Amino acid sequence: MELTKNQVQLIEQDLIKRGIHYPPLKEDLLDHICTEVETKMTEGIKFQDAHQKALSLFLPKELIHTHTKTMQTLTSFSLLKSYAQTAYRSILRRKTNSFINVFGLTISIAICILIFIFIRYESSYDQQHPEPNIYRLTSKTTSDNGQTENTAFTGAPWGPALVEEFPELLDAGRIMKYRLDVLVSNKSSNTSFYESDLIWGDQQLLNFFKIDLIVGDQKNALSQPNTVVISEEIAKKYFGNTDPIGKVLTYNSEVDLVVSGVMRTMPEKMHFEADLICSFSTLKSFWQIIDNWTIRYYHTYLKIQEDAEVAKIEARFPDFFDRHIGNGWNQRRSAFLQRVTDIHLTTGTSNELKPGTNKQYLYILGSVAIIILFLACANFINLNIARSLKRTKEVGIRKVMGGLRTDLVHQFVLESGLMTLLSLILSLGLAQLLLPFFNQLLGKKLTIFGLFDPLLIVYILLIAITVSLLAGLYPAIKASSVGTILALKGKSTTKFSKNSVGDGLMFFQFVICAILIISIGIIKQQQHYLLAKDLGYSQEQLLMISTNNIATKELPLVKNQLLSLPEVTNVSITSHKLAGDQPYYSSYIFSGSGMSNDTLGLGRLHIDEDFIDTYDLKLIAGRDYNPLISTDTTSFLVNEKTLEMLGVTPGQALDMTIEYLTQGENGRYPRAGRIIGVLANFHLESMHQEIDGLVMDIQPARAHFIACKLLDKGVNALAISKIEAEVSTFAPGTAIDHFFMEDLYGNLYSNEKKLDILISIASSVAIIIAFMGLFGLVSQLAAYKKSEIGLRKVLGANALGIVFMFSYKYVKIILVSLLVAFPLGYHWMNNWLLNYPYRIDFPHFTMLATGLFLIGISILTIGLVVRKAANANPITVLRED
Amino acid sequence: MYSSQLLKGTFQTIILKVLSEHKRMYGYEITQKVKALSNNEIVVTEGSLYPILHKMDEMGWVTAERVTIGNRTRRYYSLTRSGSNSLKLKIDEFERFVNTMKDIFNPSPA
Incomplete structure (x- = not known):
C-alpha cells in the first residue's frame, strides 16, 4: 500500500518539526518511517495510527539524537555539499522563479560589468605619464554679458616666461596644431599626403608624457629646429622599410624637417x-605671430614643483599678465592650472586637442547599472518573500518554528547564492558577447x-555576496519570525497580501520604470526636433570639398570649372563648413549717421558672391x-541676430559701416565697408549653441571649403568622380577630401x-525585469489563492472578474508610483531640456502615455x-485542498 | 538479544558485511536483514544505523544512490572498493578478537 503525496508530506513535516533538517538524513528517515507505516497499513491499520505506531518505535528524543550524531560525523564540506545539492534541486523544481531570477541577474550583472569597464577606461586617461606633476595652463574669457568661456588655448610666449619668473614652475612644454589638415611630402620619393x-x-613633451621613442634620443629628439618625430605607421607610409632617421619630410612644400626619432603609436x-x-x-622661421603675447592658439603644459600650492601660483598670474600684456588684459581674462589627468573628464573647455567625455554621462551610466541591478535584486527578494510566507502557513499551522528557521535560512541563502553564482558566470559570458556591440x-x-x-573582481564578489544575503537571508528571517500563534491563526494568509516590503520594492520598480520611459520619450522627441529643425539654409545635395593646398589665386578658376559641369548647379567657397564649425571671432566697430559707434565681438565668416544662392539663405x-x-x-552681410544686438532696424543697418582688423596676405590691416544686406538667422554651429551675431565678407585668403550644389541624387556618383578629376588637376598628387553636409550634420x-540608444536599452531591460518580477509574484499568489479562485467561481464569479480582483492591488501600486515618478521625471527631464x-x-502627454502603458502591461501580465x-475546474481545485 | 554495550563496536562490521552480500540496500532493508540473519538476536536501531551509514559515506566506504519510490526518495547504499577492503580488515580483526577471547575464557594448559 503506497502512501499518498500528502501523507508523505505530513510525515516529512513531522520530521522537520523534530529538528531533522540535514537533507540526506531526512530522506533516509522519511523513507524508513514511510516503509514502516506502509507495512503497518497493509495490516489494516489506518494511516494516522500507523504513523503514531511507527514513531513510537523510536525512543523519545532518539530522532533528534540521531540527527546530532550524524552531524557530528560530517565534515563541514560535505554538509555544504549536501545543502548545495538540495538548493540545486529546488532551483530546478521551481523553473519560472529561477528563470526570472537568473535571467534578471545575468543581464543586470553583465550590464554592470560593461559599464564598469567603460567608466574605468574613461577615468584612466593620462595616468601613465612619467612625470606626475604636469598641469595644463588654461585660460578663461568673460564676455560683456557675463558669460565665461574656458579655452585650452594660451599664448606661445607664456610658458617659457612663466618658468623663468616662477621658481615653482620647473619646466614648460607647448603644442600647436593647425585647425586644418596639412600637407606633408617626401620630396625624394615624390609622395605627399x-x-x-x-x-x-x-622637446618637453617627450619628457612629460608617455611618448616612447623606439629609435632616436628621447632627451633631445625635438630640441633642435627643423626636426620631427614620427610614428611607425608614418615611417612606413613615407619611407617604406628603409631607416627613416636622418631623412627629410617637407611641411607645406616649404619647411624641411629631419626625422630625428620614431615613436611607438x-x-x-x-x-x-x-x-x-x-x-x-621650427615655427620661428615661418610663423610670424609666434612671439605675439595676445594671440591664443597654443597649448601650454607646466611641470610644477611637488610641494607647490597651485592656488598660490594662480594668484600671481594677474600680476604676470599685467606686466607682460597690460592694457587691461586681466579685466576679462584669467589663466588657471588644470591637472593633466583631469582633462579628459572636464567638459566645457573649447579647443581641446581631443574631445573629452562628459562626467555627467558616466554618472548616468553608473546609475543605470545600479538601477538595473536593483530591479533584479528586488525580484529576487520579492519572489523569495512570497515563497517563504507560503511555507510559513504550511508549517506554521503545525506549530513548528524551530527547525524551520535554520532550514529556511540555509536553504534560501544557499539557493540564492547558487543562483547568483550561476548568473555571475553567465553574465561574464554575456558581457563578452555584448562587448563588440557596446x-x-x-x-x-x-x-x-x-x-x-x-577592482572589478572585488565589486563583483561584493555584489554576489550582497545579493545572496539580501535575497536569501531577509525573506527567511522574516518568514521564520512570524509568531507561531499568528501562523496558527492563519495570519500568514493576510501577511501575504500585506507584504509591505514586497509592495515597497514593487513600488520602486514601477517608479524607476516610469521615469525611464518618460526620459526615453523626451530624449527621442528632442532628438527628432534637433534633426528636423529648420537650419535657415538648405544642406540638401551639398557636397563639400576642402581646398587644401589649391593656390588661392587659382580658386576662381576651380570654381568656374566646377560650374561648367552639368551635374553642378551652384558653387560657393567659404572659410568654414556650415555644420558644427566654430566661426572666427573679431571685434567689429559699427558706425552709422546719427548714432554713436558700437563695438561688438561677433562671429566672422568669409564667403563669396554665390553664398546666398548655393546655401539657399533668406535675405530679409x-x-x-x-x-x-x-x-x-x-x-x-550681417545676420538678424547682429541687428538685435545692435538694437537697430534693417533699414538703419543698411546705412551703417563696419570696420575691423583682418589678416591678409601681407599681415594685419584694417578693413571697412558698408552693410549691404541682412540675412535671416541660420545655424552655423550645432543646435547646442545659440545663434550668435555673425558678420560675413569676402576674403579669398581664407577660402577653405568649396560647396557644390549637386543637381540630382541619381547622378551623385558621377558628379563626385567628375569633381574629383577637376579638382585634382589643381592639386596634383593629393587625395581630394570631400563629404556631404547632411552626413556631417547627422x-x-x-x-x-x-544616450538615446543606451537609455532605450536600459529601459527595455528594466521594464522586462520588472514585469517578469510581477509575473512571478502573481503566479505565486495565484497558486496560493487557488482555492479562493475556485470558491469564487463556484459562487458565480467569471474569469474577467477574477483578473480584476488580482489587478486591483497592483494597479493601485502603479498609480502611487506614477504620482512619485511624474514630478521627478518632469524635474529631471525639464532640466535636461534646458541644456x-x-x-x-515639455510634452505632458508623454507622462500620460507612460502611465497608461504601465497599467496596460500590468493588467495584461496579470491576465x-x-x-x-481562473479557467481551472473549481471542483478539482477545491477537492485537492 | 545482546546488550547494546556489547554490540556497539560491531555494528560497522555487520553493516559492511550485509552490504557486501547485496548489490544495494536501503536503511530499512538493512535493519530487517540483520534482524533476520541474527534470528532477532541483533537489532540495529535507526539511531545507530544512519549515523554509521553517513559516516561511512563520508569516508568513502559506501556510496548512496537516490531513487524515487512512490512519493518519496529512497537512498540506496552500496559498498565501494575501499569499503570491501575495510570489511576484510574488520573481519580479520574481529576473528582475532574472538580467538583471543576464547584463549582468555578457555586457557590451554600451559
Whole structure:
C-alpha cells in the first residue's frame, strides 16, 4: 500500500518539526518511517495510527539524537555539499522563479560589468605619464554679458616666461596644431599626403608624457629646429622599410624637417594624439605671430614643483599678465592650472586637442547599472518573500518554528547564492558577447581584459555576496519570525497580501520604470526636433570639398570649372563648413549717421558672391553681392541676430559701416565697408549653441571649403568622380577630401544618439525585469489563492472578474508610483531640456502615455497568469485542498 | 538479544558485511536483514544505523544512490572498493578478537 503525496508530506513535516533538517538524513528517515507505516497499513491499520505506531518505535528524543550524531560525523564540506545539492534541486523544481531570477541577474550583472569597464577606461586617461606633476595652463574669457568661456588655448610666449619668473614652475612644454589638415611630402620619393595628426611640440613633451621613442634620443629628439618625430605607421607610409632617421619630410612644400626619432603609436588613453611631432622651435622661421603675447592658439603644459600650492601660483598670474600684456588684459581674462589627468573628464573647455567625455554621462551610466541591478535584486527578494510566507502557513499551522528557521535560512541563502553564482558566470559570458556591440555603440575599443581588473573582481564578489544575503537571508528571517500563534491563526494568509516590503520594492520598480520611459520619450522627441529643425539654409545635395593646398589665386578658376559641369548647379567657397564649425571671432566697430559707434565681438565668416544662392539663405533686407559693383569686395552681410544686438532696424543697418582688423596676405590691416544686406538667422554651429551675431565678407585668403550644389541624387556618383578629376588637376598628387553636409550634420548629434540608444536599452531591460518580477509574484499568489479562485467561481464569479480582483492591488501600486515618478521625471527631464537653447516644449502627454502603458502591461501580465488559474475546474481545485 | 554495550563496536562490521552480500540496500532493508540473519538476536536501531551509514559515506566506504519510490526518495547504499577492503580488515580483526577471547575464557594448559 503506497502512501499518498500528502501523507508523505505530513510525515516529512513531522520530521522537520523534530529538528531533522540535514537533507540526506531526512530522506533516509522519511523513507524508513514511510516503509514502516506502509507495512503497518497493509495490516489494516489506518494511516494516522500507523504513523503514531511507527514513531513510537523510536525512543523519545532518539530522532533528534540521531540527527546530532550524524552531524557530528560530517565534515563541514560535505554538509555544504549536501545543502548545495538540495538548493540545486529546488532551483530546478521551481523553473519560472529561477528563470526570472537568473535571467534578471545575468543581464543586470553583465550590464554592470560593461559599464564598469567603460567608466574605468574613461577615468584612466593620462595616468601613465612619467612625470606626475604636469598641469595644463588654461585660460578663461568673460564676455560683456557675463558669460565665461574656458579655452585650452594660451599664448606661445607664456610658458617659457612663466618658468623663468616662477621658481615653482620647473619646466614648460607647448603644442600647436593647425585647425586644418596639412600637407606633408617626401620630396625624394615624390609622395605627399594630407595629415590630420601633425602637431608642433617642444622637446618637453617627450619628457612629460608617455611618448616612447623606439629609435632616436628621447632627451633631445625635438630640441633642435627643423626636426620631427614620427610614428611607425608614418615611417612606413613615407619611407617604406628603409631607416627613416636622418631623412627629410617637407611641411607645406616649404619647411624641411629631419626625422630625428620614431615613436611607438601613442596610447589611446591620452588627451591628445599625434602621428608627427615637429619641433616647436621650427615655427620661428615661418610663423610670424609666434612671439605675439595676445594671440591664443597654443597649448601650454607646466611641470610644477611637488610641494607647490597651485592656488598660490594662480594668484600671481594677474600680476604676470599685467606686466607682460597690460592694457587691461586681466579685466576679462584669467589663466588657471588644470591637472593633466583631469582633462579628459572636464567638459566645457573649447579647443581641446581631443574631445573629452562628459562626467555627467558616466554618472548616468553608473546609475543605470545600479538601477538595473536593483530591479533584479528586488525580484529576487520579492519572489523569495512570497515563497517563504507560503511555507510559513504550511508549517506554521503545525506549530513548528524551530527547525524551520535554520532550514529556511540555509536553504534560501544557499539557493540564492547558487543562483547568483550561476548568473555571475553567465553574465561574464554575456558581457563578452555584448562587448563588440557596446564598443560600436560608444565608439571605444574596450577589451575583455578589462574583466581582469582587480577592482572589478572585488565589486563583483561584493555584489554576489550582497545579493545572496539580501535575497536569501531577509525573506527567511522574516518568514521564520512570524509568531507561531499568528501562523496558527492563519495570519500568514493576510501577511501575504500585506507584504509591505514586497509592495515597497514593487513600488520602486514601477517608479524607476516610469521615469525611464518618460526620459526615453523626451530624449527621442528632442532628438527628432534637433534633426528636423529648420537650419535657415538648405544642406540638401551639398557636397563639400576642402581646398587644401589649391593656390588661392587659382580658386576662381576651380570654381568656374566646377560650374561648367552639368551635374553642378551652384558653387560657393567659404572659410568654414556650415555644420558644427566654430566661426572666427573679431571685434567689429559699427558706425552709422546719427548714432554713436558700437563695438561688438561677433562671429566672422568669409564667403563669396554665390553664398546666398548655393546655401539657399533668406535675405530679409538689402541685396546680395554684385560682382559688377567694385566696392562690394569690402562690403558686409550681417545676420538678424547682429541687428538685435545692435538694437537697430534693417533699414538703419543698411546705412551703417563696419570696420575691423583682418589678416591678409601681407599681415594685419584694417578693413571697412558698408552693410549691404541682412540675412535671416541660420545655424552655423550645432543646435547646442545659440545663434550668435555673425558678420560675413569676402576674403579669398581664407577660402577653405568649396560647396557644390549637386543637381540630382541619381547622378551623385558621377558628379563626385567628375569633381574629383577637376579638382585634382589643381592639386596634383593629393587625395581630394570631400563629404556631404547632411552626413556631417547627422554626426553632430551622435552623443544624443548614443544616450538615446543606451537609455532605450536600459529601459527595455528594466521594464522586462520588472514585469517578469510581477509575473512571478502573481503566479505565486495565484497558486496560493487557488482555492479562493475556485470558491469564487463556484459562487458565480467569471474569469474577467477574477483578473480584476488580482489587478486591483497592483494597479493601485502603479498609480502611487506614477504620482512619485511624474514630478521627478518632469524635474529631471525639464532640466535636461534646458541644456538646449533650441528645444521642445515639455510634452505632458508623454507622462500620460507612460502611465497608461504601465497599467496596460500590468493588467495584461496579470491576465496572462490568472486566466489559467481562473479557467481551472473549481471542483478539482477545491477537492485537492 | 545482546546488550547494546556489547554490540556497539560491531555494528560497522555487520553493516559492511550485509552490504557486501547485496548489490544495494536501503536503511530499512538493512535493519530487517540483520534482524533476520541474527534470528532477532541483533537489532540495529535507526539511531545507530544512519549515523554509521553517513559516516561511512563520508569516508568513502559506501556510496548512496537516490531513487524515487512512490512519493518519496529512497537512498540506496552500496559498498565501494575501499569499503570491501575495510570489511576484510574488520573481519580479520574481529576473528582475532574472538580467538583471543576464547584463549582468555578457555586457557590451554600451559
